[in-house]
Amino acid sequence: MIYPTPAGPRYSRLRRFALDIAITQVFNLIIAILITYVVRRHGGFFVNLVFSMCIGTLATAFIDGGRLIMWGEQKPPKWKFVLLIIVSLPAAQFLGKALAAFMLGIPFEDMSEMRGGNATAMLIGAAVCSMFIIWFFWSREHIEYLRAEAEAEKARAASIEKQALQAQLQMLQAxxxxxxxxxxxxxxxxxxxxxxxxxxxxxxxxxxxxxxxxxxxxxxxxxxxxxxxxxxxxxxxxxxxxxxxxxxxxxxxxxxxxxxxxxxxxxxxxxxxxxxxxxxxxxxxxxxxxxxxxxxxxxxxxxxxxxxxxxxxxxxxxxxxxxxxxxxxxxxxxxxxxxxxxxxxxxxxxxxxxxxx
Incomplete structure (x- = not known):
């Protein structure tokens, strides 16, 4: 059971989505640093940052936005959620590259050639990022579900305690x-x-x-x-x-x-x-x-x-x-x-x- 904020479920979802997008930017910055200084991709830090921001933000928008639209703040079904992630990552990869190339003024064919080197490292990086994204969203949803269950149990215990107190008071009045x-x-x-x-x-x-x-x-x-x-x-x-x-x-x-x-x-x-x-x-x-x-x-x-x-x-x-x-x-x-x-x-x-x- 989920308890919406006083402003309503829609406001709660938008605030949650905005918070997830903000958290994603931190991960995008870390990924850009790793690509530039650990994987040592050509193009410079700024170029890698733009690509990371576009791909990561779109991935979060597709995954988190789709989750909020389909299941709200409730715990999503496990395999349906994994399927959403599997579909969203390639789409975010393709559209994010296209958006980054457009923002940087790089022709799409040149961009593909420029970022096509070191394919093994990029593949490993994409796999690690994908696994991290899956783990992050799924763990967070599981924690939120457990927290909601704890709140519901606490409410039930308070209700039982209140009923016991009322019964005690009625007995004392009698x-x-x-x-x-x-x-x-x-x-x-x-x-x-x-x-x-x-x-x-x-x-x-x-x-x-x-x-x-x-x-x-x-x-x-x-x-x-x-x-x-x-x-x-x-x-x-x-x-x-x-x-x-x-x-x-x-x-x-x-x-x-x-x-x-x-x-x-x-x-x-x-x-x-x-x-x-x-x-x-x-x-x-x-x-x-x-x-x-x-x-x-x-x-x-x-x-x-x-x-x-x-x-x-x-x-x-x-x-x-x-x-x-x-x-x-x-x-x-x-x-x-x-x-x-x-x-x-x-x-x-x-x-x-x-x-x-």
Whole structure:
């Protein structure tokens, strides 16, 4: 598989052809030097250079131009390519001599006689040049083919890695603590007979929350506005459950509302704060969720006034929420993200995460 340049396949072919012609001129210069000073052909260096330039350039034009026209930048079939070279070399030899004679003002019959001496040396030189040209073009095409294969394999490996990462993230999203739903349904069942009006209100909040959660769980990216809207639905539901024991504040500046973030990134932290901080506390408390921009990083904070890390019951631990956030941040940003848990004053926990914008 060949990856064309952004300017398009045609531009890539022309640039490749121009580069091959330029490389050929270096070989033509070397051949002219060898003919003049090693084979010691008559006519002088300039004459030999003109002949070498004409023959070599036409040979490259026929071979490389024909290859690009017929097969593009893909690897050509071996025997068809060799056949192209076999046909192109004699044609380039004849036409190149004629062109050089014309440019130098030498009659064609005189040119043939002038360059007909030392036929054995010329034959050996032509054979060596032909073998070199065949080796050069074929080796280069083989290297280009192997390079393209390596790039394709690298792309396939990156695609597999990306799919594995997406599967990991979806699995982590699916692990978001489900106990809240079961507890809410249990409370709803108890409220139906005791307070039908409150049960109806809780059911409305639950439907709104589940609808928002379903949309978020199916997305790979969301905005802070949508994330905070999901948190508002969840906290509204918890407010119906806990009543005056729960208060909350969501602080999202207008200039950050449309910023893209991973979905349900804050949800586990808010659930964790309620489950381990506010629910076990008799008087409840307050949760504050805040978004701030610090240079090139986005800081998200979940602050609660619950029991705190030291006073939380040993059996509750930190649950799935904190580990879920850590694993998702590691999968998405690696060392580019930070996550900290610190005590709040006078009580509670401050969970803070910073991610690159």
């Amino acid at each position: 692990q978001i603590e489900p106990h809240m739903l079961f507890n809410t349904l249990a409370n709803l069942k108890g409220l139906i007979d005791v307070d039908p009006r409150l049960a109806h209100r809780m059911l409305d909040q639950l439907i709104h929350y589940l609808r928002a959660t379903l949309c978020a769980s199916r997305s790979q990216i969301t905005t802070l506005e949508q994330e905070f809207s999901l948190l508002e639905s969840y906290l509204g539901l918890m407010k119906v459950r806990m009543g005056q024991r729960l208060s909350y504040a969501l602080e999202l500046p207008d200039h950050l509302r449309h910023l893209s973030v991973p979905p349900m990134l804050l949800q586990p932290l808010v659930e964790n704060a309620i489950k381990h901080g506010l629910e076990p506390r008799v008087e409840g408390g307050k949760i504050t969720v805040r978004a701030e921009r610090n240079g090139t990083r986005l800081t998200l904070t979940v602050c609660d006034t619950g029991l705190g890390l030291e006073n939380a019951p040993p059996s509750t631990g930190t649950g799935v929420g904190v580990s879920n956030v850590r694993e998702r941040l590691q999968a998405l940003y690696g060392a580019g993200a930070e996550f900290t848990l610190n005590p709040n004053t006078p009580s509670g926990v401050i969970a803070e995460l910073a991610i690159p914008l």
